[in-house]
Ligand SMILES: Nc1ncnc2c1ncn2[C@@H]1O[C@H](COP(=O)(O)OP(=O)(O)OP(=O)(O)O)[C@@H](O)[C@H]1O
């Protein structure tokens with residue numbers, strides 16, 4: 037499984053994790069890379085946002101040893117839906133490396149894990165299956181705290197030599213520099229995590245509209261500001277650099 041596997045996590049709800057997951061998947065698919073989005077959220081928002089049926093079998097069934105078929109979104113983009121079954125006892129007691137193992141036979145050029153808010157266990161399955169992690173926070177203090185928790189989990193697991201995502205960056209999400217909190221966020225995060233790369237996704241109505249229209253961003257508004265931000269983030273997730 038030597039392909040880019042990017043976990044999108046943040047712990048806090050509503051900070052833009054799903055928008056970024058689906059967005060970078062759409063960017064990579066537009067480069068003719070075969071991409072699989074793995075939705076780890078009982079809300080199954082990623083499948084919905086991309087135009088797939090969020091009620092179909094997906095990640096939970098995979099973790100229960102079944103063979104769900106990823107839903108085809110377009111020629112290059114597939115999604116494994118999340119769903120309520122992720123609350124199933126078998127899934128909730130899965131070993132940290134079970135998701136990585138279950139994905140071994142999947143042949144894609146990139147995989148993106150959309151993590152749920154709040155659920156450390158499901159998030160951990162993604163962190164252990166990923167090669168890199170995007171920690172998403174908006175400017176709200178609670179989101180910064182949530183990002184800190186993911187950062188600490190990654191740092192302490194790495195220190196212990198565990199097979200967790202080896203590199204991570206913080207994504208400042210929903211940024212509008214006319215707001216004071218947003219303007220200060222970069223400084224706050226640089227103070228807290230000076231050694232970590234920082235990426236930005238601006239607030240962009242086209243991104244919210246693409247989700248509402250259940251259409252991948254590169255089909256909906258490929259030239260919008262958010263799409264340009266997502267290109268840098270996808271590049272970092274795949275290559276460790278923005279270009
Ligand atoms: N960059 C952006 N510009 C404009 N709207 C955005 C942007 N990112 C996210 N949104 C909007 O913010 C809301 C929350 O986004 P999203 O669902 O991606 O967050 P989330 O972190 O995945 O939430 P949850 O924790 O519930 O899974 C949605 O309505 C989405 O359309």
Ligand SMILES: [Mg+2]
Nearest residue numbers: 053054077081
């Ligand atoms: Mg989400």
